[in-house]
Amino acid sequence: MEILHSLLDGFGVALQPINLAWCFVGVFLGTVIGVLPGLGPPATIAMLLPLTFHMNPAGAMIMLAGIYYGAKYGGSTTSILLNVPGESASVVTCLDGYQMARKGRAGPALGIAAIASFIAGTFGVVGLMLVAPPLAKMSLAFSSPEYFALMVLGLAMVVLLSGSSLVKALLAMLVGLWIATMGTDLFSATSRFTFGRMELLGGVDFVVVAIGVFAIAEVMSNMEPREGGTMLPVPRGLRNLLPTWQDMKDCRFAFVNGSVLGFLIGVLPGAGSTIASFLSYGVEKAVSRHPERFGNGAIEGVAAPEGANNSETGGALVPLLTLGIPGSGTTAILLAALILWGFKPGPMLIEDSPQLFWGLVASMYIGNVMLLVLNLPLVPAFAQLLKLPPYAMYPLILGVSIVGVYSDSSSVFALVLLAVFGLLGYLMRKLDYPAAPLVLGLVLGKPMELALRQSLMMSQGDLGILTARPISATILAFAAIMLLLPLFRRVNRWRVQAVEQEA
Amino acid sequence: MQRLLRSGDFWSGLVLCALGVYIVTEAQGWSYGGPDGPGPGFFPLWYGVAMIALSLTLVLRTMLARRAPRTVAWPEVRRALACWIVVMIAVASMKLIGFMLSFALLTWFIVAIMFHRSHALALVLGIGGALVFQGVFDMALGVSLPLGFGL
Numbered sequence: 001m002e003i004l005h006s007l008l009d010g011f012g013v014a015l016q017p018i019n020l021a022w023c024f025v026g027v028f029l030g031t032v033i034g035v036l037p038g039l040g041p042p043a044t045i046a047m048l049l050p051l052t053f054h055m056n057p058a059g060a061m062i063m064l065a066g067i068y069y070g071a072k073y074g075g076s077t078t079s080i081l082l083n084v085p086g087e088s089a090s091v092v093t094c095l096d097g098y099q100m101a102r103k104g105r106a107g108p109a110l111g112i113a114a115i116a117s118f119i120a121g122t123f124g125v126v127g128l129m130l131v132a133p134p135l136a137k138m139s140l141a142f143s144s145p146e147y148f149a150l151m152v153l154g155l156a157m158v159v160l161l162s163g164s165s166l167v168k169a170l171l172a173m174l175v176g177l178w179i180a181t182m183g184t185d186l187f188s189a190t191s192r193f194t195f196g197r198m199e200l201l202g203g204v205d206f207v208v209v210a211i212g213v214f215a216i217a218e219v220m221s222n223m224e225p226r227e228g229g230t231m232l233p234v235p236r237g238l239r240n241l242l243p244t245w246q247d248m249k250d251c252r253f254a255f256v257n258g259s260v261l262g263f264l265i266g267v268l269p270g271a272g273s274t275i276a277s278f279l280s281y282g283v284e285k286a287v288s289r290h291p292e293r294f295g296n297g298a299i300e301g302v303a304a305p306e307g308a309n310n311s312e313t314g315g316a317l318v319p320l321l322t323l324g325i326p327g328s329g330t331t332a333i334l335l336a337a338l339i340l341w342g343f344k345p346g347p348m349l350i351e352d353s354p355q356l357f358w359g360l361v362a363s364m365y366i367g368n369v370m371l372l373v374l375n376l377p378l379v380p381a382f383a384q385l386l387k388l389p390p391y392a393m394y395p396l397i398l399g400v401s402i403v404g405v406y407s408d409s410s411s412v413f414a415l416v417l418l419a420v421f422g423l424l425g426y427l428m429r430k431l432d433y434p435a436a437p438l439v440l441g442l443v444l445g446k447p448m449e450l451a452l453r454q455s456l457m458m459s460q461g462d463l464g465i466l467t468a469r470p471i472s473a474t475i476l477a478f479a480a481i482m483l484l485l486p487l488f489r490r491v492n493r494w495r496v497q498a499v500e501q502e503a
Numbered sequence: 504m505q506r507l508l509r510s511g512d513f514w515s516g517l518v519l520c521a522l523g524v525y526i527v528t529e530a531q532g533w534s535y536g537g538p539d540g541p542g543p544g545f546f547p548l549w550y551g552v553a554m555i556a557l558s559l560t561l562v563l564r565t566m567l568a569r570r571a572p573r574t575v576a577w578p579e580v581r582r583a584l585a586c587w588i589v590v591m592i593a594v595a596s597m598k599l600i601g602f603m604l605s606f607a608l609l610t611w612f613i614v615a616i617m618f619h620r621s622h623a624l625a626l627v628l629g630i631g632g633a634l635v636f637q638g639v640f641d642m643a644l645g646v647s648l649p650l651g652f653g654l
Contacts, residue, residue: 406602
C-alpha cells in the first residue's frame with residue numbers, strides 16, 4: 001500500500017509537463033543513439049551530463065535514464081535490418097532478427113522486438129519498485145566495512161565480466177583508482193598526484209574522463225576504415241509491423257524468460273544487458289521444442305533477448321539507487337550524475353529524495369509506453385538515420401563533447417585533459433583493455449578509500465574488522481570467489497565467450 | 504623477439520609497471536598511517552603494488568606465451584591519431600582563436616581531409632556547425648564559449 005501511495009506521488013512528479021517533455025527527449029534520443037551503430041548510451045549520457053547541471057535533478061535523471069533504456073529499444077532496428085547491432089545488448093538479436101528480415105518478415109521482427117521490450121521493460125520497473133525499498137531498508141544496517149566490501153564486490157563483478165583478460169580488467173580498474181586519488185586528500189589536506197598543477201588540486205573531473213574515454217575514443221575508433229553493411233527494406237505501415245497471433249503465442253515463454261532473467265542479471269553488478277540477452281536466448285533455445293529453428297529466423301530468438309536487455313535496466317538501477325554501487329559504465333555515469341547534483345546514492349536516497357526515486361520509477365512506466373508508441377509506427381523514420389553521413393555526425397559529437405566539458409569547467413586545461421583521456425580510451429580499445437572497470441574504479445575510488453580508512457579508524461588500524469563482521473566477511477568472500485572463478489577452465493571459457501560476444 | 508617488440512600487451516604492461524613504480528614512490532613520500540588511522544599514502548601504496556604485480560604478470564605472460572602475441576594494426580591507427588592531433592590542436596588553440604574558428608577548422612579537417620569530401624561542403628558544415636553551437640549554447644543556454652584572443 002505504501003509503495004502504491006509513493007508511486008502515485010511519483011506519477012505526480014513524472015506527469016508534470018516539463019518532466020514529461022524530458023522523458024520524451026530522453027527516450028527519443030535513446031532510440032536515435034540505439035539506432036546509430038557506434039554511438040552508445042555511456043558516450044551520449046556522458047556528453048549530455050554537463051548540460052543537465054542547470055536542470056531540475058528529477059527532470060535530468062528522468063531524461064538520462066530515458067536515454068539508457070531507450071537505446072535498448074533502438075538497438076534492435078539495425079540488428080534486424082542491417083545485421084549490425086546498434087549497441088552491444090542487441091548483438092544476439094542479429095542471429096534470428098536478420099534471418100527473419102531476409103525471409104521478408106522484418107516487420108514482425110521489429111514489432112515483436114518492440115513488444116517484448118515493452119513487456120519486459122515494464123516488468124523490470126515493477127521489480128525495481130518492489131525490490132529497491134526493502135533492500136534500502138535492509139542496507140541501513142551497513143557501516144563503513146560493509147560499504148567497502150560492497151564496493152570491492154561491485155568492482156570484482158565488473159572486472160570479471162568486462163574483458164577477456166582478467167589481468168587487463170584489473171589493471172584498468174587500478175588506473176581508475178589512481179585517477180580517483182588525484183587531488184587533495186580530504187583527511188590530511190595532502191595533495192596527491194597533481195604534478196604541480198593547481199588545476200588538479202580539486203581532482204580530475206569525472207565528466208572529463210567519461211566523455212574522453214567514451215565519446216572521443218568512439219569518434220577516434222570510427223575514423224578507422226571499415227566496411228558498411230547493406231540495409232534490408234524497412235516495412236511501412238503499422239499493420240506490416242504487427243506480429244500475428246501465432247507469433248505472440250510462440251513468444252509467451254520468451255516474454256516471461258526475458259523479463260525474469262533480465263531483471264535478475266541486472267541486479268548483479270557487472271553482468272549487464274549483453275549477458276542477460278545471451279542467457280535468455282540460451283534458455284529459450286534450450287527449452288524450445290524446435291531448437292533447430294534458432295539462428296534461422298525464430299521469432300522467440302528475437303523476443304527473449306530483446307526482453308532481457310530491457311528488463312535488465314530496472315534490475316541495474318536497484319544496486320545503483322539503494323546501495324550506490326553501479327554495475328556498468330553507464331550506471332557509473334548515472335551515479336556520478338546523482339553525486340554531482342548533490343544527492344547521496346545509497347540506502348537513504350529513497351527516504352531523503354522520494355520525489356527523485358519515485359518520479360524516476362513512474363517516468364519509466366511512461367517512458368516504456370512512449371517507446372512502444374515511438375518504435376512501432378516510426379521505425380521507418382528512425383531507420384533513415386542510418387543514412388546520416390559519418391562526416392556530419394563526428395564533428396557534432398566532438399562539438400557537444402568540447403562544449404559540454406567547457407561549460408562545466410570554463411578551462412582549456414580541462415579540454416586538454418579531455419583529449420588526453422580520449423587518447424587513453426582509444427588506446428585501451430586497441431589494446432583490449434575494457435573501459436568499464438576504469439570508469440567504475442574512478443567513481444568508486446574516493447568512496448572506497450573513505451570507507452576503508454573509516455573502517456580502519458574504527459578498528460585502530462586492524463584490517464581484521466573487514467572479516468570480523470559477518471556481512472562484510474560474506475560479501476568479501478563472495479568477491480574473492482568471483483575473482484578466483486576464472487581459475488576454473490570451464491567457468492573461464494564461459495566468461496571469455498560472454499565477454500567476447502559483448503565486444 | 505621481433506614479434507614481442509610489436510606486441511601491445513608487452514609495451515602496455517611495461518608502461519603500467521612504470522606507472523605502478525611511480526605511484527609507490529610517490530606514496531612512500533606520504534604518511535602511511537598514524538594514531539588517527541591510515542594516512543594519505545596507505546591506499547595508493549597498496550594499489551600501486553597491485554599494479555606492479557599485475558603489469559609484470561602481463562609482461563611475463565606475453566613473453567612466455569607459445570602463441571604469437573596479438574599485434575596492433577598500426578596503419579589503421581594512423582587515421583585515428585591524425586584526428587586526435589587535430590582535436591588536441593583545436594582545443595589548445597581555442598582561447599587564442601575562439602571556439603567558432605577552431606571548431607570550423609576541426610570540422611573542415613574531418614570532412615575534407617579524413618573523409619575526402621569537397622572543401623566547399625567541409626566549409627559549409629564547419630561554419631554552419633560553429634554558428635549553430637555558438638547560437639544554441641552561448642545565446643540560448645548561456646554557456647559562454649571562448650571568443651578568441653584570451654577572451
